[in-house]
Amino acid sequence: LVKMAYLERLNNASEVVFEVEKSLQLQQGLQPLPFPGMDKTGSAMCTFYRVSTCRLGTLCPLRHVSGDKSIVCKHWLRGLCKKGDQCEFLHEYDVSKMPECFFYSKYNACSNKECPFRHIDPESKLKDCPWYDRGFCRHGPHCKNRHRRRVMCLSFLNGFCPDGPKCLRSHPNFDLPNADISAQRKQAANYIVCHNCGEVGHKVSSCPNLTSGEALHSNLPPFGRNFQAAPSDQTRRPLQEVTCYKCGDKGHYANKCSRGTFAFLAPTAALSHEARLKDEHLAHATHANVHHQRLAGRRAGEMKR
Incomplete structure (x- = not known):
């Protein structure tokens, strides 16, 4: 009787909700x-x-x-x-939701004995070929999907299988499989027509018949929606009017400059050869005057002694 009364009290206490539980x-x-x-x-x-x-x-x-x-x-x-x-x-x-191990997936081996990532069998990642399950696959043994031989269920072929998806035999699907995405991309690439040469399969930016200069301008993106391309008959300026921004001289572009990348930092970069010789002569004369003044000062000090 005491046990029964104790159990009844426990059953009644299970319905009690404390304030702490409500707060949580x-x-x-x-x-x-x-x-x-x-x-x-x-x-x-x-x-x-x-x-x-x-x-x-x-x-x-x-x-x-x-x-x-x-x-x-x-x-x-x-x-x-x-x-x-x-x-x-x-x-x-969560061990079951860990990402796949890179080394095991690529090299089929992992030297880390305590590797936290999942080691998935490569064969388990292969999908069954839907065309082979339907009856015929044109790729044969070179198919990237798995060709697995299974015995068809006679009950399913007759119209009804009581085991349903738990049946140990194959239930074929006679619907046409979805086309491969990579095949669709290859087929879509065949409809691309180049506006330069008129050939099928590539765009103007990757046309092999373009020169290096034309290919460079064809890869540049348009600026804004109302962008208007320059007319094709536009000619470049002559080299005599072109000024190199690296050295400051005229007659060549910066990419053809032979003075180097940091030629503009030199203070005498734009001076002529005569001006440079004149500066060197003045510097030599100044150095000689300073040397003579030092010698004169030393002689004057020796005479006083």
């Missing part, structure tokens, strides 16, 4: 963050964010996690992710 459910007493973008790795998940009723927004101290994130952020694992709740990857350590 309603998230009462939460203080907003001083500024958005702070690290909330060790915080719990916000229950109001799931129903889009969080009043604190980006200043909420709890994590705002959406359910469509299926891969763990590799930068968050190293503590380098700066996106916070705005990151499109999951900020939670």
Whole structure:
């Protein structure tokens, strides 16, 4: 009897809700963050964010996690992710949602015995060929998808299979598979016509019949919506009127300048050869005068002694 009474009291106590539990459910007493973008790795998940009723927004101290994130952020694992709740990857350590190991996927081997990333078997990533399942694949053994021989279900061919998707035999699909995206791109490239040579398969920017200068101007993007191209009969200025912005001389462009990139820094870059010789002669004369004055000063000091 004592046990029965004790169990009845326990059953009645299960319906009791404490004030602390109500405060936790309603998230009462939460203080907003001083500024958005702070690290909330060790915080719990916000229950109001799931129903889009969080009043604190980006200043909420709890994590705002959406359910469509299926891969763990590799930068968050190293503590380098700066996106916070705005990151499109999951900020939670889950072994089943870890990204794929790069070395195992490329080299089929990983030397790290404690590798935190997933090691997926390459054969498990192969998809069944829809054309082979339908009856015939034109690529044969060179097909990139998997050709798996299976026994067809006679009940499904007759019209109804009681096992449904749990059937151990194959249920063929007679609908035409979707075309490959890469094949569609190749087919679309065949309709591109070059406006320069008229050939099919490439644009003007990659036309092999263009000269180097024409190819450079063809790669330049237009400026604004009302851009009007220059007329084709426009001619360049003669070289005698062209001034090099590197050395200041006329007669050549800057890309053909033989004085180097920093020729404009030299103070005598634009001077003629005679002017440079004159400057050198004046500098030599000044140096000689200073030397004679020093010698005269030394002799005068020796005479006083």
